[in-house]
Amino acid sequence: MIDITAQIADLVREDKMVSGLCLVFIPHTTAAVTINENADPAVPADMLGALSRLVPERGPYRHGEGNSDAHIKATLVGSSETIIVVEGELALGTWQSVFLCEYDGPRHRKVCVKLVRTP
Numbered sequence: 762m763i764d765i766t767a768q769i770a771d772l773v774r775e776d777k778m779v780s781g782l783c784l785v786f787i788p789h790t791t792a793a794v795t796i797n798e799n800a801d802p803a804v805p806a807d808m809l810g811a812l813s814r815l816v817p818e819r820g821p822y823r824h825g826e827g828n829s830d831a832h833i834k835a836t837l838v839g840s841s842e843t844i845i846v847v848e849g850e851l852a853l854g855t856w857q858s859v860f861l862c863e864y865d866g867p868r869h870r871k872v873c874v875k876l877v878r879t880p
Contacts (some may be wrong), residue, residue: 762795762805769844769859770851770876776876777807779849785877786841791831791865793838794872799858812837812864831865838862846876 765785773783787794797803812834822829842859845852853859861872 762808762862765794765828765872766799766851766853766858768820768872772874773876774849777848777849778876778878780880781846781878783844783846783851784841784873784877785844785868786873787861788804788840788873789835789868789870791828791835792868792870793840793862793864795838795860795862796842796844796853796857797860798856799860800856801824805860806877813852813856816854817846828865834864835862863867 769783769785785794797808813830816830816833816837818830820830821844826831842873844859863870
């Protein structure tokens with residue numbers, strides 16, 4: 762899990778957005794994006810561990826590439842997040858960060874961010 766909060770916050774500041782929505786989307790089938798705690802490094806590790814127990818790397822999968830677990834984990838976590846922007850800042854909680862979740866890598870990944878202004 763890679764913390765991408767700072768890069769997203771930089772985009773909001775560069776755009777000079779005061780109020781709106783920040784849409785974060787990852788166009789990949791074996792990666793995901795999520796918001797969760799980043800104060801304690803055990804939390805991301807626990808999340809990855811739990812997902813690995815729920816969806817083991819080896820299983821009775823049919824997909825020939827050998828990365829079915831990554832596809833399932835990405836579907837469970839999701840490919841997008843919407844973050845409210847208030848007074849030019851991401852309205853994340855004190856302990857929250859935005860994470861790119863890589864389940865089949867390392868690979869080169871693209872993260873799409875769309876800023877939508879509101880009055």
